[in-house]
Amino acid sequence: MDANMQGRIALVTGGGSGIGRAASIRFARVGAKVVVADVAAEGGNRTVELIKDIGGEACFVHTDVSVSAQVQRMVQAAADMYGGLDFAFNNAGIEGPAKGILDSTEEEWQRVIAVDLTGVWLCMKYEIPAMLKRGGGAIVNTCSVMGLIAVPGIAPYIAAKHGVAGLTKEAALEFAKSKIRVNAVCPGSIRTPMVERVMAAGTSEKFLAAPQAIKRLGKPEEIAAAAVWLCSDAAAFVTGVTMPVDGGWTAQ
Numbered sequence: 062m063d064a065n066m067q068g069r070i071a072l073v074t075g076g077g078s079g080i081g082r083a084a085s086i087r088f089a090r091v092g093a094k095v096v097v098a099d100v101a102a103e104g105g106n107r108t109v110e111l112i113k114d115i116g117g118e119a120c121f122v123h124t125d126v127s128v129s130a131q132v133q134r135m136v137q138a139a140a141d142m143y144g145g146l147d148f149a150f151n152n153a154g155i156e157g158p159a160k161g162i163l164d165s166t167e168e169e170w171q172r173v174i175a176v177d178l179t180g181v182w183l184c185m186k187y188e189i190p191a192m193l194k195r196g197g198g199a200i201v202n203t204c205s206v207m208g209l210i211a212v213p214g215i216a217p218y219i220a221a222k223h224g225v226a227g228l229t230k231e232a233a234l235e236f237a238k239s240k241i242r243v244n245a246v247c248p249g250s251i252r253t254p255m256v257e258r259v260m261a262a263g264t265s266e267k268f269l270a271a272p273q274a275i276k277r278l279g280k281p282e283e284i285a286a287a288a289v290w291l292c293s294d295a296a297a298f299v300t301g302v303t304m305p306v307d308g309g310w311t312a313q
C-alpha cells in the first residue's frame with residue numbers, strides 16, 4: 062500500500078458497511094484519521110472498532126446524508142475531532158426498488174434521489190468549505206456502472222447515479238483552481254450487503270457477474286483501493302473522472 066496519509070483526515074459516508082467500511086479501513090491503514098458516517102449506528106460503530114483493532118484512529122458520526130443539518134454536523138465533527146477535513150469519500154447509497162418508470166412510486170423515486178444524488182451534493186456543499194480552509198483536498202463520490210450505462214428496470218437508481226457522474230465533473234471544474242480534486246468511482250457488481258440483498262431477492266450471482274469480462278463479483282477492497290488512490294497525492298493530476306472499477310463491464 063503506497064499512499065501515505067499520516068495525520069490527514071478522511072470522511073467516509075456509508076462507512077458502516079460494504080465498500081464504505083473497506084475504504085474506512087484502508088484510509089486508516091495508510092495513516093489517516095477517519096470520520097465514519099452512517100445512518101446505521103451499529104455498522105458504523107463496528108467499523109470504528111475494526112479500525113481501532115488495527116491501531117488506527119476513527120470516530121463514528123450518526124448521519125443521514127439526505128438531511129442537510131446532519132451533513133453539516135458531520136463535517137463539523139471532523140473539525141471538532143481532528144481539526145479539519147482533507148479527504149471525503151461520499152459513498153452512502155441505497156439501491157431502491159428494482160422498478161422501471163411506470164412502476165416506481167413518487168415516494169420511491171424521491172427517496173433514491175434524496176440519498177444517492179442530493180446526499181452527494183449536500184456532502185460536497187459542506188465538505189468543500191472545510192477543505193478550502195486547509196488550502197485544498199480531494200473528494201471521491203461513489204457512482205456506479207449504472208451512472209455510465211443503463212439497464213431497464215431500475216429507473217430511480219440509474220437517474221441518481223447518472224446525476225452523480227455529472228455533478229462530479231461539474232465540481233471538478235468548479236474547484237480545480239482551489240486545489241480540490243473531485244472524482245468518482247463506478248463499481249461494477251461488488252459483493253457487499255447491498256448485493257447480498259439483491260441476490261436474496263432472487264437475482265443469481267452468475268447473472269450479476271455475467272456482464273463483467275472478469276467473471277466474478279468484485280470485492281469491496283477493490284473499490285476502496287481505487288477510492289483511496291484517487292484521494293492520494295499519486296493522483297494529483299486526476300480530476301473529473303468517473304472511473305470504472307467494473308471487471309471490464311463498460312469496456313464492451
Ligand SMILES: NC(=O)c1ccc[n+]([C@@H]2O[C@H](COP(=O)([O-])OP(=O)(O)OC[C@H]3O[C@@H](n4cnc5c(N)ncnc54)[C@H](O)[C@@H]3O)[C@@H](O)[C@H]2O)c1
Nearest residue numbers: 075078079080100101125126153154205248250251253255
Ligand atoms: N455493491 C455494488 O455492487 C455496487 C455497485 C455500484 C455502486 N455501488 C454503490 O456503492 C455504495 C456503497 O454500497 P455498498 O454496496 O457498500 O452497500 P451497503 O448497503 O453494504 O452499504 C451502504 C451503506 O450506506 C448506508 N446508508 C444508506 N443510506 C444512508 C443515508 N441516508 N445516510 C447515510 N448512510 C446511509 C447504509 O447504512 C450502509 O452502511 C452505494 O452508493 C452504492 O450505490 C455499489
